[in-house]
Amino acid sequence: MRKIVVGTRQSALALTQTGQVVEHLRKLCEDNGIEAEFELKKIVTKGDRILDVTLSKVGGKGLFVKEIEQALLDGDIDLAVHSMKDMPFELPPGLTVGAVPEREDPRDCLIMRDGYGIDDLPKGAKVGTSSLRRASQLQHYRPDLKIEPVRGNIDSRLRKLETEGFDAILLAGAGLHRIGWSDRISAYLDPELCLPAVGQGALCIECRDNDPFILDLLAKYRHEATTVAVAAERSFLGKLNGGCQVPIGAYAKLTGETGRDGRPQIELTGMVGSPDGAKILKDTQRGTDPEALGLGLAESLLAKGAAELLAAVQE
Numbered sequence: 001m002r003k004i005v006v007g008t009r010q011s012a013l014a015l016t017q018t019g020q021v022v023e024h025l026r027k028l029c030e031d032n033g034i035e036a037e038f039e040l041k042k043i044v045t046k047g048d049r050i051l052d053v054t055l056s057k058v059g060g061k062g063l064f065v066k067e068i069e070q071a072l073l074d075g076d077i078d079l080a081v082h083s084m085k086d087m088p089f090e091l092p093p094g095l096t097v098g099a100v101p102e103r104e105d106p107r108d109c110l111i112m113r114d115g116y117g118i119d120d121l122p123k124g125a126k127v128g129t130s131s132l133r134r135a136s137q138l139q140h141y142r143p144d145l146k147i148e149p150v151r152g153n154i155d156s157r158l159r160k161l162e163t164e165g166f167d168a169i170l171l172a173g174a175g176l177h178r179i180g181w182s183d184r185i186s187a188y189l190d191p192e193l194c195l196p197a198v199g200q201g202a203l204c205i206e207c208r209d210n211d212p213f214i215l216d217l218l219a220k221y222r223h224e225a226t227t228v229a230v231a232a233e234r235s236f237l238g239k240l241n242g243g244c245q246v247p248i249g250a251y252a253k254l255t256g257e258t259g260r261d262g263r264p265q266i267e268l269t270g271m272v273g274s275p276d277g278a279k280i281l282k283d284t285q286r287g288t289d290p291e292a293l294g295l296g297l298a299e300s301l302l303a304k305g306a307a308e309l310l311a312a313v314q315e
């Protein structure tokens with residue numbers, strides 16, 4: 001009987017999604033005659049400790065993953081469940097992505113005090129988000145809105161909708177679905193209006209690259225379409241050298257067509273914007289090689305001036 005220690009953050013969302021992953025893995029073990037038992041280990045990350053500062057001001061990448069990766073390297077845990085969009089582009093030596101399971105809804109959504117869509121917000125309404133990507137795209141569509149930062153876990157952000165006088169706040173639909181709060185969602189934002197964060201709605205199961213038992217188990221959990229789509233989005237992000245603290249969005253999906261090389265065709269849309277939404281660069285490309293597609297799309301936006309936009313945010 002092998003004991004598998006699973007590392008997780010301790011927010012409501014993290015515990016729920018880790019619990020769901022462990023249930024799937026338990027079933028996979030049962031179906032494949034693998035004897036294993038699972039144990040959860042809660043780990044506090046820097047991102048959990050600093051809750052009162054806008055993330056773009058805290059700086060640094062991997063705020064929600066570093067301590068968990070250290071626990072993997074130290075052998076304190078055997079695998080970790082992360083939100084893909086919190087993952088930095090590069091993993092530390094010795095660690096690898098063991099599986100990307102099937103993606104949840106990638107869209108952002110509005111939780112509104114009144115109304116059922118963005119066009120119901122009154123002129124000058126106060127909207128809460130600390131994401132420069134969400135702010136940029138929302139302001140581009142509705143320059144009249146007043147965007148103000150709101151941080152904290154999903155539960156505390158929802159509370160702030162009431163206590164801090166917001167007309168609406170923006171959250172990822174996936175998180176709300178996972179914790180069973182879909183009924184709080186007033187409207188989904190179409191990716192045409194608001195491109196999600198790279199990897200949004202997907203999970204990343206990370207493990208040591210020299211642990212064949214865990215690698216074999218996780219290989220059975222991999223979802224091909226999600227893996228390929230997220231690889232394209234992350235390749236785009238990697239080329240632009242962005243974390244989740246810059247106004248970059250991307251969304252990839254399979255078109256259902258097959259390329260000349262026999263591989264599934266991917267359609268990738270990416271954006272880079274100014275935080276005030278005055279300028280948004282956006283493009284869509286198709287291809288079958290996720291890395292090449294991400295790089296190509298990034299190069300197209302760089303040729304249109306993406307580097308200048310990003311430099312203005314990062315200085």
Ligand SMILES: NCc1[nH]cc(CCC(=O)O)c1CC(=O)O
Pocket residue numbers: 013083084085086154170171172173174175199200201202
């Ligand atoms: N930035 C924090 C974060 N990281 C992952 C999710 C949940 C959605 C997901 O798994 O993509 C959230 C909350 C949010 O953005 O509303």
